[in-house]
Amino acid sequence: MNPNPTTTFMPCSPSEPQQHLELESVREVPDSHAWPALDDHPTVYEPVPVVDLAGPDASVAHLARVCESWGAFQVTGHGIRSDLLERLESETRRLFALPMDQKLKAARPSNGISGYGLARISCFFSKLMWSEGFTISGSPLDHALKLWPDADPSRFCDVMQDYSDEMKQVAGRVVRLMLLSMGLTPEEMKRAEEGTRVDQLSAVLQLNSYPPCPDPNRAMGLAAHTDSSLVTLLFQSGTSGLQLLRRQDQHGPARWVTVPPRPGALIVLAGDLLQILTNGRYKSVAHRAVVNRNHHRVSVAYICGPPPHHKLSPVGKPASPAPCLAYRAVSWADYLGLKAELFDKALASIMVAEDSRGDEGICC
Numbered sequence: 001m002n003p004n005p006t007t008t009f010m011p012c013s014p015s016e017p018q019q020h021l022e023l024e025s026v027r028e029v030p031d032s033h034a035w036p037a038l039d040d041h042p043t044v045y046e047p048v049p050v051v052d053l054a055g056p057d058a059s060v061a062h063l064a065r066v067c068e069s070w071g072a073f074q075v076t077g078h079g080i081r082s083d084l085l086e087r088l089e090s091e092t093r094r095l096f097a098l099p100m101d102q103k104l105k106a107a108r109p110s111n112g113i114s115g116y117g118l119a120r121i122s123c124f125f126s127k128l129m130w131s132e133g134f135t136i137s138g139s140p141l142d143h144a145l146k147l148w149p150d151a152d153p154s155r156f157c158d159v160m161q162d163y164s165d166e167m168k169q170v171a172g173r174v175v176r177l178m179l180l181s182m183g184l185t186p187e188e189m190k191r192a193e194e195g196t197r198v199d200q201l202s203a204v205l206q207l208n209s210y211p212p213c214p215d216p217n218r219a220m221g222l223a224a225h226t227d228s229s230l231v232t233l234l235f236q237s238g239t240s241g242l243q244l245l246r247r248q249d250q251h252g253p254a255r256w257v258t259v260p261p262r263p264g265a266l267i268v269l270a271g272d273l274l275q276i277l278t279n280g281r282y283k284s285v286a287h288r289a290v291v292n293r294n295h296h297r298v299s300v301a302y303i304c305g306p307p308p309h310h311k312l313s314p315v316g317k318p319a320s321p322a323p324c325l326a327y328r329a330v331s332w333a334d335y336l337g338l339k340a341e342l343f344d345k346a347l348a349s350i351m352v353a354e355d356s357r358g359d360e361g362i363c364c
């Protein structure tokens with residue numbers, strides 16, 4: 001995955017002033033938000049796989065095929081009640097509907113993780129994206145108090161907390177199934193489970209808002225990226241916008257596939273840490289969000305990984321023929337640092353070079 005080639009790729013500079021436009025009131029896409037080419041690959045229709053966690057689809061053989069060929073799937077039978085999803089969507093909309101000066105009171109500090117702001121990857125691009133984001137790491141309470149200083153914070157906090165708690169259970173089941181689908185030896189499975197068991201998982205909740213856009217073919221909601229997570233569980237409102245990048249394969253060249261909204265379903269996206277943990281076998285999926293003219297789309301990503309300082313090292317046979325470990329061990333915290341500096345080159349930066357795989361005990 002490369003950032004849009006005709007939109008200049010830039011190293012991140014956190015000191016740059018951020019531009020916060022009230023996107024909903026803009027009648028024409030300004031030059032600052034006009035992307036020269038969104039069609040780096042064709043957008044095609046392909047049915048995105050569905051895995052029913054409560055049914056036979058959750059078989060490990062099916063999951064292995066889906067992870068290898070798509071790196072993403074829709075998940076049903078997850079047990080999350082529809083009223084929780086409805087409250088999640090409505091609280092997300094309530095937050096983004098606040099006046100800009102109120103949202104900016106909860107702005108993400110330039111070197112911080114959580115709060116309101118432009119897409120974090122914005123600094124790698126010369127054009128701005130047609131979206132706003134709000135990241136919650138840990139308790140949502142401080143944020144709620146800044147956003148609604150005169151109101152009871154429990155309405156927002158309860159929903160975000162309940163949703164995170166439930167997502168953790170679903171993520172734990174999904175990660176375990178993925179590991180089981182790899183056919184690991186008992187020893188490898190034990191190592192793979194260190195840091196990835198449900199009670200150990202850590203996560204951030206990323207709320208995204210994509211207001212209607214007067215010229216959707218010139219604007220980008222969220223540029224192509226992979227998440228750094230083990231897995232991301234994404235809720236999208238009833239409007240499509242998420243697209244998955246399918247790599248070139250026997251069915252054709254690289255292409256964008258839209259994930260249609262499916263009531264009650266969540267979307268699982270394989271992240272970079274899963275690619276590292278599975279020794280390159282289950283690759284992280286590049287994805288982006290496009291915008292539309294009439295609907296205000298929101299999404300909520302539960303971006304989940306091991307404890308921040310747990311060092312994750314690859315297990316299982318590498319995807320390439322060399323009988324070695326493809327990546328050096330890395331913690332999520334260190335990997336996020338690399339990602340903030342190198343963006344889509346971060347994974348390559350921890351790859352163990354072919355000719356050094358025999359050194360330092362890296363070879364299996």
Ligand SMILES: C=C1C[C@]23C[C@@]1(O)CC[C@H]2[C@@]12CCC[C@@](C)(C(=O)O1)[C@H]2[C@@H]3C(=O)O
Binds near residue numbers: 113120228
């Ligand atoms: C833990 C994190 C993952 C994330 C960076 C962050 O520190 C908090 C926000 C996350 C997010 C959400 C939108 C896409 C993404 C690539 C980004 O720019 O910010 C992810 C980051 C990630 O997965 O690397």
Ligand SMILES: O=C(O)CCC(=O)C(=O)O
Binds near residue numbers: 208227234236288298
């Ligand atoms: O809004 C979407 O569909 C994608 C969001 C996303 O990729 C993210 O939050 O990491």
Ligand SMILES: [Fe+2]
Binds near residue numbers: 226227
């Ligand atoms: Fe993402």
